[in-house]
Amino acid sequence: MEAQFLYSLITGIFIGGVAGYLGSLMITKRMALVGDALGHVALPGVTLALIYGFSVSLGAFPILILGIILIWLFEMRTKLPMEALTGIVFTASVAIAFLFLPEEKVSTALIGDISQVGAWDTLISAILCILAFLVLRKIFSKIILANLSENLAKVEHIKVERYNFIYLLCIAIVVALGIKVTGSLLMGALVITPAAAARNFARSFSQYSYGALLIGSICCVLGIFAFKFFALPAGPLVILVSTLIFLISLIFKKK
């Protein structure tokens, strides 16, 4: 197996896993589409990275942080619903990106290209994924309790605002990494679909979240192998594998 393919595979396993794990939390918090919207918010950063030839995740991350801060500021100022403000920020981001995005890079920006990751990129992605996973695992139960009853969580000395901030930061990191695999357009599915499939199989929360992690990784492995054999773009294949697993999971869904 050639080194380049191995790098793609390793990157995919780690990113798919942590995205699935995060997805189980995001679906629980009814925030599944946030991943999708943020994938679009990141586009100007992805565009910069593609023009100047550095890692798309590196380009995406600061723009994501900026986007999240903007949404948060707008919300403080206007009290409009979060989803409306997210809509404004993400469409503006797409518009800005397309003013500068070179035509030959459009597909890489939108559906990703994991065939070009290098050794360093792989290593850094893996480390960030492990870190994000460990942080998420630590805050998991607190976020869920706050979601069930914020007052109860506060009485139990959980700093709800602080944990929500850490959680948003993890989302930004995972979205920035996921764009490498599936691009801005498809990133949302990497968070939603494996977790949704796992929910159909799961009988407990740990089965749900770790199932989502496993399915996320498996989707990336199968998708990247399919890319190798069919010479079709990897991003869409990864997503279609996860859609297939979701369809299979419907059979197991307990009524």
Added chain:
Amino acid sequence: MSEVILKVKNLNVELGKEKVLEDLSFDLEEKEILVILGPNGAGKSVLLRTLLGLHPFKGEIIWKRNVHIGYVPDDFDVPPDLPLNVKEFFYFKKTNSSQISAAFQWVGMKNPPDFLEKRLGTLSRGQLRRTVIAWVLVDKPSIILLDEPMVGIDIQGRESIYNSLVRVWQKQNQAIILVSHEIGEVVKKADKVLALNKKKLFYGKPEEIITPQNLAKIYGSAISL
């Protein structure tokens, strides 16, 4: 002599521009049970949340040092499709299985083993209520605040929960503050009753407070027990 666990002096709470609580003063000692009565919108839940530090206020709320508070909120709804099961919910707190089964006994449920595997979202309202109360009790807080805890629980269940609360907690120096609509069996066991309608209406021993004339003043029309 028992120690004072909570002292409230000249408490005022405004939400938005509206005065929700005016000039409340009361206190609570260890082992005591305080029942807060009042019509809907009287500010009972707001009072509990203010005591817990969840609302801004003017005046004084002084808790005993290092007090460990347990809170049973009135809003605890679980989406039916959430895969969280009862055991996982208890593991949010650092508990072991013997503590969990003890907590379930306190709320009158004796068969936790297969119950622990059930999803929270599939429990009936009454079961969920008892589970939340057991969850709050499991790490033995020194005072528990319960907001309408008996909603959705059958009469038998109410009796058993309330009896076990009184029994278990008074043995261990725990105090209880209970917000309730009911003026039946619950109030009779209380040490103090605070009748509330934004302002303090009555405050004292249940046998002094619970008279038909007072109830008419609290709830606005004649009520008999």
